[in-house]
Amino acid sequence: MIDLHDVRKVFPARRRSGEVVAVDGVTLQVEAGEFAGVVGPSGSGKSTLVRLVNLLERPTSGSVTVDGRVLTDLPDDQVRQARRSIGMVFQHFELLDSRTAAGNVEHPLELAGVGRAERRRRAVELLDLVGLGERADAHPGQLSGGQKQRVAIARALAVRPKVLLCDEATSALDQASTTGVLELLRRVRSELGLTVLLITHEMAVVKAVCDSAVLLERGRVVDSGRLSEVLTREHSPLSDALLPAPLADAGAGHSGVLLRVTVTDRTPETVVLQTLIGQLGLAVEVAGGSVETVAGGRYGRLLLRATGDLSRLDGALRGLRDDGVLIEAVPRDTDAVAATGAGR
Ligand SMILES: Nc1ncnc2c1ncn2[C@@H]1O[C@H](COP(=O)(O)OP(=O)(O)OP(=O)(O)O)[C@@H](O)[C@H]1O
Numbered sequence: 126m127i128d129l130h131d132v133r134k135v136f137p138a139r140r141r142s143g144e145v146v147a148v149d150g151v152t153l154q155v156e157a158g159e160f161a162g163v164v165g166p167s168g169s170g171k172s173t174l175v176r177l178v179n180l181l182e183r184p185t186s187g188s189v190t191v192d193g194r195v196l197t198d199l200p201d202d203q204v205r206q207a208r209r210s211i212g213m214v215f216q217h218f219e220l221l222d223s224r225t226a227a228g229n230v231e232h233p234l235e236l237a238g239v240g241r242a243e244r245r246r247r248a249v250e251l252l253d254l255v256g257l258g259e260r261a262d263a264h265p266g267q268l269s270g271g272q273k274q275r276v277a278i279a280r281a282l283a284v285r286p287k288v289l290l291c292d293e294a295t296s297a298l299d300q301a302s303t304t305g306v307l308e309l310l311r312r313v314r315s316e317l318g319l320t321v322l323l324i325t326h327e328m329a330v331v332k333a334v335c336d337s338a339v340l341l342e343r344g345r346v347v348d349s350g351r352l353s354e355v356l357t358r359e360h361s362p363l364s365d366a367l368l369p370a371p372l373a374d375a376g377a378g379h380s381g382v383l384l385r386v387t388v389t390d391r392t393p394e395t396v397v398l399q400t401l402i403g404q405l406g407l408a409v410e411v412a413g414g415s416v417e418t419v420a421g422g423r424y425g426r427l428l429l430r431a432t433g434d435l436s437r438l439d440g441a442l443r444g445l446r447d448d449g450v451l452i453e454a455v456p457r458d459t460d461a462v463a464a465t466g467a468g469r
Pocket of ligand 1: 326
């Protein structure tokens with residue numbers, strides 16, 4: 126549904142001479158119906174990338190294809206037309222203060238030449254869909270942040286887009302509103318069969334709603350994949366960003382062996398504990414880490430400390446790894462560094 130090929134965007138630098146390469150040769154695909162996230166540190170090119178998808182920014186080079194149309198081949202007037210099948214939601218809502226909630230939702234329909242009665246009917250329907258049917262006549266100043274974002278989502282859906290772009294859509298919201306807006310986005314994605322591309326700097330947002338994610342750094346894709354696959358990787362920039370490593374001092378200064386375990390749906394920690402405690406008779410404690418539910422599966426990273434007769438441990442670890450369990454002993458004299466992944 127969204128296909129970027131070797132896209133590059135170069136801006137003239139704002140406060141100095143020279144250029145800024147905001148997006149540097151990005152190739153990515155988002156399938157129809159997929160909920161994809163783009164994450165990365167500040168300045169990594171996320172906002173620019175999302176604006177390249179609907180050609181709010183024209184790429185310096187490379188191609189952008191949405192729903193089978195190569196937007197980068199189209200002249201500006203046809204791009205404006207094509208943009209109608211792409212909705213966009215912004216961090217700060219960008220609602221018109223002078224208009225009511227319904228008036229804001231009607232706005233893109235007005236621009237598209239839809240008649241008054243049909244506009245109103247559609248606005249009421251969409252405000253119902255986002256749970257704001259009762260507030261159709263409220264002005265943005267009378268609505269909470271979460272409600273304003275719901276109006277903005279209804280407005281983005283007014284022209285029946287196939288693709289919804291979300292630029293830090295929950296970054297200005299408190300936790301409760303964030304949860305509500307993310308649930309709404311998931312629901313409209315399913316009910317309307319949308320493809321969603323969401324950019325965020327918050328990993329929790331990606332874990333809550335995305336099927337797949339792309340990690341950007343300095344305008345380049347450094348890692349990507351479906352979450353259910355990324356989270357089963359022992360070491361990767363994206364899996365490290367999504368699953369926090371155990372605390373640095375979790376294992377320092379203690380006896381026994383520290384073991385780092387990546388928990389996945391297929392290899393739950395019970396398999397490891399059964400081997401270490403049940404078969405080897407070791408005492409095992411959790412020295413750090415967490416396990417959470419992401420994309421419908423259980424994933425996490427645990428740091429275990431095993432004590433007792435360790436003579437058969439190496440063989441047992443080999444057996445576990447042969448069975449697909451992601452487990453490794455943390456080298457003794459670099460416990461703390463290795464446990465955080467900082468030594469990599
Ligand atoms: N219109 C512009 N003119 C010049 N430089 C720009 C322009 N837009 C973005 N940049 C630069 O491009 C780089 C990427 O910016 P962008 O806003 O896309 O990153 P980001 O990952 O969204 O950052 P943040 O999370 O802080 O919003 C930055 O160095 C930024 O200063």
